[in-house]
Amino acid sequence: MRRTVALAFSGGLDTSVCVKWLQEKYDADVVTVTLDLGQRDALSEVEERSKLIGARNHYTIDAKDEFVNDYVFPSVAANALYEGKYPLSTALGRPLIAKKLVEVAEREGADAIAHGCTGKGNDQVRIDVTARAMSPSLQVIAPVREWNMSRDQEIIYAQKNGIPVKPSKSIYSVDQNLWGRSIESGPLEDPFTEPPADVYEWTASPEEAPDAPGYLELGFEQGMPTRVNGRKMDPLGLVEYVNQFAGSHGVGRIDHVEDRLVGIKSREIYECPAALAIIEAHRDLEKLVLTRHELDFKAQVERQWAWLVYSGLWLEPLRAALDRFISTTQSRVSGTVRIKMFKGTAAIVGRSSDYSIYDLAMSTYNRGSKFDQKSAVGFIELWGLQSRVAAALSPEVEESQEIGHKRTEAKEAE
Numbered sequence: 001m002r003r004t005v006a007l008a009f010s011g012g013l014d015t016s017v018c019v020k021w022l023q024e025k026y027d028a029d030v031v032t033v034t035l036d037l038g039q040r041d042a043l044s045e046v047e048e049r050s051k052l053i054g055a056r057n058h059y060t061i062d063a064k065d066e067f068v069n070d071y072v073f074p075s076v077a078a079n080a081l082y083e084g085k086y087p088l089s090t091a092l093g094r095p096l097i098a099k100k101l102v103e104v105a106e107r108e109g110a111d112a113i114a115h116g117c118t119g120k121g122n123d124q125v126r127i128d129v130t131a132r133a134m135s136p137s138l139q140v141i142a143p144v145r146e147w148n149m150s151r152d153q154e155i156i157y158a159q160k161n162g163i164p165v166k167p168s169k170s171i172y173s174v175d176q177n178l179w180g181r182s183i184e185s186g187p188l189e190d191p192f193t194e195p196p197a198d199v200y201e202w203t204a205s206p207e208e209a210p211d212a213p214g215y216l217e218l219g220f221e222q223g224m225p226t227r228v229n230g231r232k233m234d235p236l237g238l239v240e241y242v243n244q245f246a247g248s249h250g251v252g253r254i255d256h257v258e259d260r261l262v263g264i265k266s267r268e269i270y271e272c273p274a275a276l277a278i279i280e281a282h283r284d285l286e287k288l289v290l291t292r293h294e295l296d297f298k299a300q301v302e303r304q305w306a307w308l309v310y311s312g313l314w315l316e317p318l319r320a321a322l323d324r325f326i327s328t329t330q331s332r333v334s335g336t337v338r339i340k341m342f343k344g345t346a347a348i349v350g351r352s353s354d355y356s357i358y359d360l361a362m363s364t365y366n367r368g369s370k371f372d373q374k375s376a377v378g379f380i381e382l383w384g385l386q387s388r389v390a391a392a393l394s395p396e397v398e399e400s401q402e403i404g405h406k407r408t409e410a411k412e413a414e
């Protein structure tokens, strides 16, 4: 009996060749699976292409809501930016793709799943690890990792096998979903080269962005963005709106050198307008409502959370445990943040919350503050206690005091 393989299918050259190659090499029937994660591709064309190449069946799965609710919004609560920069857009989508592949494999009686990831990136790790954790008996096949064909060889293979080759739209390797666009390769591989204008599709160049700033008020409830300019919006609609608005002001471009899990350093360009604006606003609101101790500890948790997700360990129990800590902190993260967008920047210019622990009566510089300045004296006495004792014993401090004295003497002598 021929075996069945469920293949993650984008309709591009790699995954198109995968269909035929799996049929030939693994004597398999291929069922293709395409998720709609808000990547703005023509998914009916992808389905037609799958049928044309000879897949036994095709699934187009609208996973946008699940993606936003179960993957993207938890990443907002975690202020997740890998290496301080990358909002994990591609990384968050992979475990969901793996999950859907496993579900289709079960429904179709497949004994393997397959994907078109190369052996040099993070995506293979994310899909393999998640799928195998969910269903240990399923085999994972990554044809691109096995076949070792160059792009030209793939084109020849496609032509031989009656796979129509579309002229490639771009010289870049692009992955996109509603949380962002990742762009790699071509001229971007030289980290000293400024990205050419044509890498960007979701953001206006700051030079061409409107000359007047645009303001956006984002409302949060328990850590989740729920309102734009006072109007309630569903999660998906909200992300799409902010992507559009922030992108039109040139907000969302990221250019950095990133450490891949497999050890390679790579130059990455991203366009993540909604992600950057929403995370920045969320982080700012947290500073108004959380204590310094909560913020301090949460920053460590956030770093760990982003690392786990980046490195393919979505199903690692630690991630769930960190999520429980994070969600406890979010009970007071409700309020409104004002963002001013202007030619590529998103500046937070206002924040308010019913749970604010900012106390004007304490912090004001005006007379009449409730804060008793005299109590600072005793506080400083105790706060500096150990530093004073240690300083008195330390030769370094003596030396630096001596140098200080000498300088003063020299000055006085002048």
Ligand code: ARG
Pocket (backbone or CB within 6 Å): 088, 089, 090, 091, 122, 123, 173, 174, 175, 182, 184, 258, 268
């Ligand atoms: N470096 C990013 C990440 O690891 C983006 C990967 C983009 N993937 C792609 N197939 N072009 O998440």
